[in-house]
Amino acid sequence: DAGVIQSPRHEVTEMGQEVTLRCKPISGHNSLFWYRQTMMRGLELLIYFNNNVPIDDSGMPEDRFSAKMPNASFSTLKIQPSEPRDSAVYFCASSFRAEGGYTFGSGTRLTVV
Amino acid sequence: QKEVEQNSGPLSVPEGAIASLNCTYSDRGSQSFFWYRQYSGKSPELIMFIYSNGDKEDGRFTAQLNKASQYVSLLIRDSQPSDSATYLCAVNDYGGSQGNLIFGKGTKLSVKP
Numbered sequence: 001d002a003g004v005i006q007s008p009r010h011e012v013t014e015m016g017q018e019v020t021l022r023c024k025p026i027s028g029h030n031s032l033f034w035y036r037q038t039m040m041r042g043l044e045l046l047i048y049f050n051n052n053v054p055i056d057d058s059g060m061p062e063d064r065f066s067a068k069m070p071n072a073s074f075s076t077l078k079i080q081p082s083e084p085r086d087s088a089v090y091f092c093a094s095s096f097r098a099e100g101g102y103t104f105g106s107g108t109r110l111t112v113v
Numbered sequence: 114q115k116e117v118e119q120n121s122g123p124l125s126v127p128e129g130a131i132a133s134l135n136c137t138y139s140d141r142g143s144q145s146f147f148w149y150r151q152y153s154g155k156s157p158e159l160i161m162f163i164y165s166n167g168d169k170e171d172g173r174f175t176a177q178l179n180k181a182s183q184y185v186s187l188l189i190r191d192s193q194p195s196d197s198a199t200y201l202c203a204v205n206d207y208g209g210s211q212g213n214l215i216f217g218k219g220t221k222l223s224v225k226p
Contacts, residue, residue, distance in 0.1 A: 033213070042218035043157070043201065056213060091156060101147050101203075102214065104156040 004105035006092050012111045018080040021108045024073055025094030033102060034067055034077050035091045043091070049075065082112045115140045117204050119217035127225050132189040134220050136202030139183070145205040146178055146185045147214065152198045161187060192224045 005024040013019055025032050034046040047057040049069045057067070064083070069075040079086055089109050093102035116139045126132045134148075145164055149157035163169045163176040163185065175188040185204075189196055199219040206213040 035216075043216040045213055045215075048213055101145075101159045101162050103159070107156050 004092055004094050004103055006090075006105035006108055008108060009106060010109045010111075012113065013082055015083055015112055016081040017112075018078065019082045019086075019110060019112075021077040021090050021092075021110070023075045023077070023092030023105060025075070025092070026103055027073070029094035029096050029103075030072070031095045031097070031102075032069060032075050033093045033095075034075070035093065035104075037089045037091060037107075046077070046090075079110075082110075084112045087111050115206060115215055117202055117215050117217035119200075119202050119220045121218060122221040123223050124220055125223045125225060126192050128192060128194060130192050130224075132192045132196065132222055132224070134187040134189075134200050134202075134222065136185045136187075136204075136217055137183055138185070138202075138204045138215075140204065140206065140215075141180075141183060143204045143206075145214075146176070147203040148174075148176060148187045149201040149203060149216075150198045151201060151219065157201055189222075192222075194224045194226050197222055197224045 007022045030051050032049045035043050036046055037043045045059045047067045048055050052069045065079055067077045089107045091107045092105045095102045118137045148161040150160050151157045161174050161176040163178045166178050166180055169176045173190045177186045199221045201219045202217040203214040206215050
């Protein structure tokens, strides 16, 4: 298996623009997680899907953030409009059993200028 | 606010020594505990998990869990320069979304040749 695949690897955008991050989980995994990592705050859970259904989105910072999982093999995280404080590395992770540990994708480094 | 606390380091040990990484957690109901290794600019990689009190050994790595003290540790024997990375402790969110892992901010380990 190719692992968790994220795209793009790097994204530089101007403040106010829409940003869409993409994730393909490992085939057969039924849980998908979006995390954001910064030096100050570490890894923070944004949203968690189980069997394509959002279970916990309490970590989504505000209405500018939205996430979807239309099928078992694809998820998106959208930021609209983007702000400089959204600059971070965004990781997608998946697991077969959520309590069994995750496999992380390579991440998307987002820079909003 | 559920928390996972780690000393940020850096922890510096000479090559061949034992590195000891520590983690405390606030959610007494947590049942699953994980150690991830993250090299600079890379994604976290699962290296150990432990569910029961006591020790669990895997090669040069030993995870130790003491639920009464809400304490989990990772020992790395015969440390190598390639072990230099940030080590993240993660604990399952027992009272909330049980599939969610709460991460500490990590301890940076430096192994000097």
